[in-house]
Amino acid sequence: MSRTLSFLLNILFLGSSLLLSSQTAEAPKVKEPNKITEVVTTDSLPASELLKRAVNFVKTENPKYTKTNGVTAGSKAECNITFPVKPKELNPVCDYTGKIMMKVIIECKDSKYKYIIENIRHVSTGGKTSIGNIDNIIAECGSMIMPDLTLKKLRGEAYKYAGSVANDIKTAMKNAVDNSKGDW
Numbered sequence: 001m002s003r004t005l006s007f008l009l010n011i012l013f014l015g016s017s018l019l020l021s022s023q024t025a026e027a028p029k030v031k032e033p034n035k036i037t038e039v040v041t042t043d044s045l046p047a048s049e050l051l052k053r054a055v056n057f058v059k060t061e062n063p064k065y066t067k068t069n070g071v072t073a074g075s076k077a078e079c080n081i082t083f084p085v086k087p088k089e090l091n092p093v094c095d096y097t098g099k100i101m102m103k104v105i106i107e108c109k110d111s112k113y114k115y116i117i118e119n120i121r122h123v124s125t126g127g128k129t130s131i132g133n134i135d136n137i138i139a140e141c142g143s144m145i146m147p148d149l150t151l152k153k154l155r156g157e158a159y160k161y162a163g164s165v166a167n168d169i170k171t172a173m174k175n176a177v178d179n180s181k182g183d184w
Contacts, residue, residue: 033135036117050108057172078105083161094146098124100158115169117162134158
């Protein structure tokens, strides 16, 4: 009897240890698709000063990309940014010449601001080789027209451009805005 009891206790112990080891502490956080965001703290700057810097970023032209539809409402400034894009090969398998577009929002509070780069998408000039949302698994034009390798290259290029915009925002938000009108 004691042998059977010890055997059952061993089985119960092994079974419970296997159950406990198979549980995970917490599921990993999944990033929101097609969105890049960061909260940046500053040195005790008021929200009004940060908003001036955000508006200055929206208004200032950049040779790498174009900004359109600049709007300021309340404590945020936003615009649409467009990068021209074309294949680097001489005779590409898929001619995706067009533009990568994204929406940029900068929200300001006292001593911090948050930028959001969202709605990243690709639209081709001819409209026949567009990806649409950059996180699409299969391009809007279909996998027969745009191969998977080309889709991945273009997706990487789009996120590189979004990272460039994020760096430009951080640089612009560090610089004070000159409000002097000068002599007229």
